Each structure stands twice: as structure tokens, then as C-alpha cells.
Amino acid sequence: MRAVVADDHPVFRAGLRVLLEDLGVDVVAEAGDGEEAVAAVLRERPDVVFMDLQMPRLGGIEATRRLVAEDPDVRVLVLTMVADDDALFAAVQAGALGYVLKGAGQAEIGRALAAVAAGEAVYDAQVARRLRAFFTAGAGVVARPFPELTDREREVLDLMAAGLPNATIARRLFVSEKTVRNNVTAVFAKLGVRDRAEAVVRAREAGLGRS
Incomplete structure (x- = not known):
């Protein structure tokens, strides 16, 4: 084998x-x-x-x-x-x-x-x-998407999928744009995507971006 x-x-x-x-x-x-x-x-x-x-x-x-x-x-x-x-x-x-x-x-x-x-x-x-x-446990139990992401990275991805630019995401989360960029870079690496468009497609397929 x-x-x-x-x-x-x-x-x-x-x-x-x-x-x-x-x-x-x-x-x-x-x-x-x-x-x-x-x-x-x-x-x-x-x-x-x-x-x-x-x-x-x-x-x-x-x-x-x-x-x-x-x-x-x-x-x-x-x-x-x-x-x-x-x-x-x-x-x-x-x-x-x-x-x-x-x-x-x-x-x-x-x-x-x-x-x-x-x-x-x-x-x-x-x-x-x-x-x-x-x-x-019943059909009401739903696994959280993208468990490889940290809570903050998933939060950033959710807002990206909702169509928000980095500057708006930074204001929404009360962090700097540099922090948001770092999180976006980490999301790309962990999901194996090349750019924001691919990340958004993956996120929306998983049900993110609807909040």
C-alpha cells in the first residue's frame, strides 16, 4: 500500500x-x-x-x-x-x-x-x-462554514460577501484598514483562492453575506 x-x-x-x-x-x-x-x-x-x-x-x-x-x-x-x-x-x-x-x-x-x-x-x-x-440532534443543527478561519476572518469574509469594501469593513468592525487587509490575505490563503471575487463566490455558496 x-x-x-x-x-x-x-x-x-x-x-x-x-x-x-x-x-x-x-x-x-x-x-x-x-x-x-x-x-x-x-x-x-x-x-x-x-x-x-x-x-x-x-x-x-x-x-x-x-x-x-x-x-x-x-x-x-x-x-x-x-x-x-x-x-x-x-x-x-x-x-x-x-x-x-x-x-x-x-x-x-x-x-x-x-x-x-x-x-x-x-x-x-x-x-x-x-x-x-x-x-x-435534529435538522436545526448547522455546522459553521469555513472552520479553518478564525472568528474575525470569517466575520471579514461575511462582510466581503455582502459587498462591502475594506474601508467600510474596517469602520464596521472598529479596526484599521491594515488589519482588514491582513485578514483578507489570510482568508485567501486558507481558502486557496486567488482573489476577492473567488472568495466572495465561495462565501456566498456557503450562505455568507446575507446579514
Whole structure:
């Protein structure tokens, strides 16, 4: 079995490589950010992609979304420290087949790896409980869009989607225009978009900009 490991912490990548090699997995490439991950996966076409969520340049959720759009058969297993519901549901919505927390042991990671490689969805016990709670809570529960963004970045994106320029956003949020520009730049990077127009389209598709 062949795998690509995407995580911005070299020490964690090295440890995961050793663990996977003990399981008989050939780690064909490593990536330190989402952009590198997308390139490595499209180049190597591995059986499974181990994807962290919080990475520079491009987060794991957007990287997963890009990979699934490029190849619907790609099999992404999220391995992350992020346990909040928004990130979980966003990852699943982006196309990840599995979601396992970094505290998982070798046996649990091995089972998740085998399941995802076979095209099956798999979640560790804690994540599975959260999913059950979400789906039994009723249709009124809605996951927050773009969990990779900070609250302020999401607020700026919402106002961008409403058609407001930076100067107006700055006045609305009682911050400087420079702060708004910095937040806009962070939004572009995390969502993997090239410009304001693309960011606004993504935001409106997610229901932002209506307030």
C-alpha cells in the first residue's frame, strides 16, 4: 500500500512514517502544507492520503476539496488534533473518508488505514460519538462554514460577501484598514483562492453575506 503524509510538523511526519512502515505501508511522499499535499497526491496517486487540517498556505479541508474535485476516487484520511464539530463536518463535506485524532494508537490507525484504502468511511470512537450526536440532534443543527478561519476572518469574509469594501469593513468592525487587509490575505490563503471575487463566490455558496 502507498501513502502520502501531509502535516506541517516534521517530527510528527517522521513518527507517522515509522508507524506506517511498521504496518507495511510505503510512504511515497511527504508534504508540509496543503499546496504541497495536492501536488504530491496528484503526482504519486497513492492509495491513501494522511491529511492534517491546520497547515500553512492551504489548509487540509481545502486541500481535500481540491483533490476530490480533481479525482473523486482519492481516499483521504484526516489525522488531526482538531476535535471540534465544525472541522469534522467540513472535512467530511469536503470528501474525507476518515477522521482520526492524533492521540490514536498504531492499531487504531492501522484499522482506519485499511478501511479508507478499501473505500469505507471510518471515524475513531470520539469522532463517531460526535457524529451520532449531531445527526440525532435534529435538522436545526448547522455546522459553521469555513472552520479553518478564525472568528474575525470569517466575520471579514461575511462582510466581503455582502459587498462591502475594506474601508467600510474596517469602520464596521472598529479596526484599521491594515488589519482588514491582513485578514483578507489570510482568508485567501486558507481558502486557496486567488482573489476577492473567488472568495466572495465561495462565501456566498456557503450562505455568507446575507446579514
